[in-house]
Amino acid sequence: MLNALTVDLEDWYHVCGTTDNDDHHKWAAYESRVKRNTDTALSLLRLYNARATFFVLGYIAEKEPELIKTIHKEGHEVAIHGYYHQRIFDITRAAFEEDIQKSMEIVASITGVRPLGYRAPEWSIRKETLWALDVLRKSGILYDSSMVPLTKMGDRGFGLFPHSIKTPYGDIREFPLTTLRVFWENLPFTGGLPMRIAPYWYIVSKIKSINRSAGQPCLVYVHPWEFDDANPEIELPLSRRFMHYFNIRTARPKFEGLLKHLKFAPVKEILDIRPA
Numbered sequence: 001m002l003n004a005l006t007v008d009l010e011d012w013y014h015v016c017g018t019t020d021n022d023d024h025h026k027w028a029a030y031e032s033r034v035k036r037n038t039d040t041a042l043s044l045l046r047l048y049n050a051r052a053t054f055f056v057l058g059y060i061a062e063k064e065p066e067l068i069k070t071i072h073k074e075g076h077e078v079a080i081h082g083y084y085h086q087r088i089f090d091i092t093r094a095a096f097e098e099d100i101q102k103s104m105e106i107v108a109s110i111t112g113v114r115p116l117g118y119r120a121p122e123w124s125i126r127k128e129t130l131w132a133l134d135v136l137r138k139s140g141i142l143y144d145s146s147m148v149p150l151t152k153m154g155d156r157g158f159g160l161f162p163h164s165i166k167t168p169y170g171d172i173r174e175f176p177l178t179t180l181r182v183f184w185e186n187l188p189f190t191g192g193l194p195m196r197i198a199p200y201w202y203i204v205s206k207i208k209s210i211n212r213s214a215g216q217p218c219l220v221y222v223h224p225w226e227f228d229d230a231n232p233e234i235e236l237p238l239s240r241r242f243m244h245y246f247n248i249r250t251a252r253p254k255f256e257g258l259l260k261h262l263k264f265a266p267v268k269e270i271l272d273i274r275p276a
């Protein structure tokens with residue numbers, strides 16, 4: 001079975017809830033490491049002949065159009081991750097709508113193709129921000145991949161596998177983050193800190209077991225900064241420092257192992273999304 005491979009294309013300072021991230025006027029002064037780190041991801045994808053969905057930050061697309069062109073030319077899907085990397089619950093509906101439109105326009109002007117998919121910064125669709133799906137569908141986005149069926153991040157009542165959600169503008173497809181039921185909670189294991197903590201054999205066997213027993217595809221995600229062994233320092237409280245950097249050296253070998261042992265495709269192909 002094919003699983004969805006996704007890359008959230010952002011730079012080292014895009015850590016939600018920090019002043020480095022939230023004040024975009026500071027960004028121009030920061031060292032840009034996104035190109036070299038994305039080149040690492042692209043060369044691994046080339047090596048294993050795998051294609052992915054890149055959820056691209058509009059700000060990065062505007063700064064690095066050649067990088068976005070390369071991603072598109074190499075057969076990957078270019079979708080959006082917002083323009084200024086703001087969590088949905090931190091902004092108004094009008095500001096969100098503007099952020100989405102701006103990101104879609106910049107990506108479409110570079111690739112010549114309207115993006116079809118969206119991922120929220122820090123998976124920030126919650127019960128109280130479900131209006132975001134209406135805004136996305138109204139803007140022409142046909143699928144979202146931002147919902148986590150986990151009490152602390154999304155909502156435990158959210159769906160576990162790909163499904164459709166009704167909006168006033170038509171249905172939108174959702175590809176939620178893959179989780180495993182452990183006692184009373186659905187725990188993520190296919191990206192970020194959970195993937196860096198979980199043993200590699202465990203990740204592969206659980207993905208295969210979901211493919212087999214539930215007959216469902218899984219969603220793997222990675223950030224280019226996870227491939228960087230010299231990330232500049234960001235001021236973070238201890239718990240967030242742990243979340244952000246713990247075991248970061250395992251991200252690349254785990255990602256490479258998954259490319260070697262599993263078959264992947266971009267989200268739009270797995271959901272069979274076609275523009276009208």
Ligand SMILES: [Zn+2]
Pocket residue numbers: 008010014081085120121122
């Ligand atoms: Zn992000």
